[in-house]
Amino acid sequence: MLIETLVEEAIKTVNKEQKIPELMHLNNSTPLFELLDSLGTLDLILELEDRLQSETNNYIAIADEFSMDSDKTPFKTLSSLKKFVQEKLDG
């Protein structure tokens, strides 16, 4: 599965509970970190880790010291998150 699709599907799953309107119509500038609360962000981290594990048969840790740092978080926008996940996958 393409990383773009994997990330978008993960966000859609997380948003089933949150029902945040902006997350129903994603674009690369969607401000994920601003829209999700801490549990929502953690939920997305876990969802991404689950999906990456299913795809690669490897556990790839998504959280790091910048995950919830408002300035440096890779969750800032959909575009930055896709880039971050791709980098994690590339090792």
Place this chain on the structure above:
Amino acid sequence: MANLEFENIAISAITTTVGDRCIKLEEEKEKFGFDDISFKRLQKTTSLDTRYIVSEGITTTDLCIQSANKIFNNTTIKKDEIDALLFVTQSPDFKAPSSAIIMQDRLGLPTSCIAFDINLGCSGFVYGLFTAFSYINSGMKKVLLCCGDVNSYFSGERDKIFTPLMGDAGCAVMIEAKQSSKSFFELHSDGSGYKHLIIPAGALKEPTTTETLIPKLREDGGIRRDEDLFMNGKEVFNFAIKTVPPLIKSILESSNIPAEKIDFFVLHQANPYILKTIASRLKVEKNKVPLQTASEYGNQNSASIAGTINGYLSEEFESKKLKLCFAGFGIGLSWAACVLECDNIYAPKVEMYHE
């Protein structure tokens, strides 16, 4: 402050008492207004299952006194041998005097005993140990350290964000002058983050008014009073992931003990995912980092390290000489770690409050 060393000072007993009411998260689903999807999300992100809280009128001192009496009733340590009683809490019996002084009398400790409170939360266990070790180092023979909180007192009854995470617990730890290998401590504070974990009202900066006692719907969806605990989850998560791995690396380095030689890393039990992430960043074996305490008992603040030992490591502590790393982190912001040895200590299973 780093590179703090002690020699021939050791822990000889650790006991923990939890609240007398076991609440299943499932039972609270309706009260907090969770639908099936949000309930599953909470379970997934926090691994919550049950938590233990106290019935009305029971306070942290009650939990700690039961824990302390368990030590006096089951070891050869006599009450008149205690030189100091330190009580780490954020939920004292009264604003004044120090609850520790009242506990001195309730426990029947001698009046020669020093007793005072230390106002700290999740880092408080290690801070309390450091204070106790310092007192022994200055000539005392036995110090009783009690830590804990009745978190349910300052958790909003309908605060679905914070309340389901919290448990009530009080522990007692006996620290003695005895032959032992070196212990190492490192402690830090950063008050610039004080607003991220705070009870905003009820003290001098924001005194109690009728307004501060009214539960209100907050931006994060929780319903709480200004006198209930508020947590900025993102900032606290970030703080934990940023500070704890370097803290542990630093204390292992200063103690010159490699991670492989540590039997258990017993960390404050905030959230299992945070602990898992810390363990993975430290590259230590998963079975050396217990992380199930919050799921079974709730977040026990300064009692959570003892709660984990009595909850899941009782047999190991009672039968082996263990090399350990403890680390606490949270409100303040404040964080601290130590490396020490425990040799066949008294560490029975967690008890529910019953006195």
